[in-house]
Amino acid sequence: MSTAEETTGGEAEPWEEVTPDAARRLLVAAVEAFAERGYHATTTRDIAGRAGMSPAALYIHYKTKEELLHRISRIGHDKALDILRTAARREGTAKARLADAVSSFVRWHAGRRTTARVVQYELDALGPEARAEILGLRRQVDAEVRGIIEDGVAAGEFDVLDVQGTTLAVLSLCIDVARWFNIDGPRTPEAVGDLYAELVLRMVGAK
Amino acid sequence: MSTAEETTGGEAEPWEEVTPDAARRLLVAAVEAFAERGYHATTTRDIAGRAGMSPAALYIHYKTKEELLHRISRIGHDKALDILRTAARREGTAKARLADAVSSFVRWHAGRRTTARVVQYELDALGPEARAEILGLRRQVDAEVRGIIEDGVAAGEFDVLDVQGTTLAVLSLCIDVARWFNIDGPRTPEAVGDLYAELVLRMVGAK
DNA sequence: GCCGACGGTGAGCGACCGCTTAGCGCAGCA
DNA sequence: TGCTGCGCTAAGCGGTCGCTCACCGTCGGC
Numbered sequence: 001m002s003t004a005e006e007t008t009g010g011e012a013e014p015w016e017e018v019t020p021d022a023a024r025r026l027l028v029a030a031v032e033a034f035a036e037r038g039y040h041a042t043t044t045r046d047i048a049g050r051a052g053m054s055p056a057a058l059y060i061h062y063k064t065k066e067e068l069l070h071r072i073s074r075i076g077h078d079k080a081l082d083i084l085r086t087a088a089r090r091e092g093t094a095k096a097r098l099a100d101a102v103s104s105f106v107r108w109h110a111g112r113r114t115t116a117r118v119v120q121y122e123l124d125a126l127g128p129e130a131r132a133e134i135l136g137l138r139r140q141v142d143a144e145v146r147g148i149i150e151d152g153v154a155a156g157e158f159d160v161l162d163v164q165g166t167t168l169a170v171l172s173l174c175i176d177v178a179r180w181f182n183i184d185g186p187r188t189p190e191a192v193g194d195l196y197a198e199l200v201l202r203m204v205g206a207k
Numbered sequence: 208m209s210t211a212e213e214t215t216g217g218e219a220e221p222w223e224e225v226t227p228d229a230a231r232r233l234l235v236a237a238v239e240a241f242a243e244r245g246y247h248a249t250t251t252r253d254i255a256g257r258a259g260m261s262p263a264a265l266y267i268h269y270k271t272k273e274e275l276l277h278r279i280s281r282i283g284h285d286k287a288l289d290i291l292r293t294a295a296r297r298e299g300t301a302k303a304r305l306a307d308a309v310s311s312f313v314r315w316h317a318g319r320r321t322t323a324r325v326v327q328y329e330l331d332a333l334g335p336e337a338r339a340e341i342l343g344l345r346r347q348v349d350a351e352v353r354g355i356i357e358d359g360v361a362a363g364e365f366d367v368l369d370v371q372g373t374t375l376a377v378l379s380l381c382i383d384v385a386r387w388f389n390i391d392g393p394r395t396p397e398a399v400g401d402l403y404a405e406l407v408l409r410m411v412g413a414k
Numbered sequence: 415g416c417c418g419a420c421g422g423t424g425a426g427c428g429a430c431c432g433c434t435t436a437g438c439g440c441a442g443c444a
Numbered sequence: 445t446g447c448t449g450c451g452c453t454a455a456g457c458g459g460t461c462g463c464t465c466a467c468c469g470t471c472g473g474c
Contacts, residue, residue, distance in 0.1 A: 040247035044462060054423050069473065146227045165402045168387065169380060176383040180375065195372045251432060263454050266433065
């Protein structure tokens with residue numbers, strides 16, 4: 001899967017779009033805290049403390065604790081969708097595009113595990129309207145992967161029984177990396193990305 | 208994958224081992240609440256209310272809220288391990304045993320989604336000694352699946368690049384069903400079990 | 415050199431948390 | 445009938461939560 005190395009999976013230092021600096025520090029602190037303990041187990045005092053501020057400082061930049069989660073989730077989903085779109089819209093066979101999409105998506109979930117954890121597992125903590133917005137982004141994520149698989153089936157490259165079910169399984173496999181991946185463990189994000197690309201190509205019966 | 212229908216995936220009404228009746232009602236209420244909102248977002252008042260009791264009644268049967276989670280997690284892991292062991296120790300080819308293990312394991316995660324959610328996603332809410340106990344059970348779960356895959360490789364039935372990595376991916380795929388499966392959606396637990404068994408056989412290159 | 419704007423702090427409000435305790439109603443038994 | 449044990453409740457304790465508010469230091473513009 002060496003072609004997959006060309007899309008980075010999001011290694012560039014993120015959150016640069018969050019300004020001013022104090023707001024970004026609070027957001028990064030919130031990502032770490034939410035990923036470690038979960039949204040509901042994290043206190044606003046903990047977030048502010050990690051950012052080197054008093055508890056009240058949080059409310060100068062964010063209206064509520066939930067707005068922090070919403071902003072994190074929105075930016076994270078945008079990034080994940082961007083990674084998939086970049087891979088899906090490249091030139092090449094469906095096989096190459098699917099391998100590229102899976103390996104870069106997995107590299108992001110492993111390499112930026114703290115962010116991915118919050119993005120993928122704390123959706124239920126959002127209110128109804130914020131959750132609805134995020135679910136719209138998730139449908140777009142699903143559509144990108146399904147599109148590549150449909151292309152492969154139409155081109156005779158893939159042999160798939162159930163396109164939607166397989167799409168769901170492929171995404172599920174990639175997303176769950178954020179749950180089990182351990183940055184101190186024996187596997188690098190790149191190695192997991194390559195292995196998963198190979199496994200997914202087998203799942204779709206790539207020729 | 209019709210042979211997989213023979214192991215049930217845990218359809219029998221569970222929690223029958225929890226007595227007396229009031230303790231079981233509290234535990235079932237806790238499973239529902241933890242699955243819906245997460246452990247930290249669930250209050251002891253909510254659990255007791257769902258069981259039709261006053262908040263204080265909980266502490267007659269359980270020392271703490273965490274003991275409830277521990278008991279749920281322990282019983283759930285025992286059940287999941289039992290399902291895998293039953294499939295792994297049947298007669299037959301590695302291919303048949305792996306298909307059986309995956310389909311019954313997935314049926315349990317889909318059909319008993321509320322329990323599976325708590326079991327698989329609330330591990331971090333346990334204290335150190337309880338978590339260590341549960342992690343021991345998880346290593347046994349991993350060993351059962353890895354055992355079947357190793358048998359298949361040794362018998363020349365499977366073509367696997369990375370046995371441990373593939374084991375991790377197979378388990379990850381099955382476990383994540385508890386996150387996305389919707390009991391009101393278009394798929395039955397049986398259908399997902401059959402699809403996933405087929406996908407996993409492809410992942411291991413079953414002949 | 416004074417001034418308003420703004421990012422930040424210390425103290426604390428009301429609510430709600432996990433959990434405890436004193437006591438109540440009732441079934442079983444002499 | 446009186447006593448005892450037990451499952452359960454009403455009330456509430458100490459603590460922490462998300463969040464607010466009055467105030468402060470700094471810094472560019474005049």
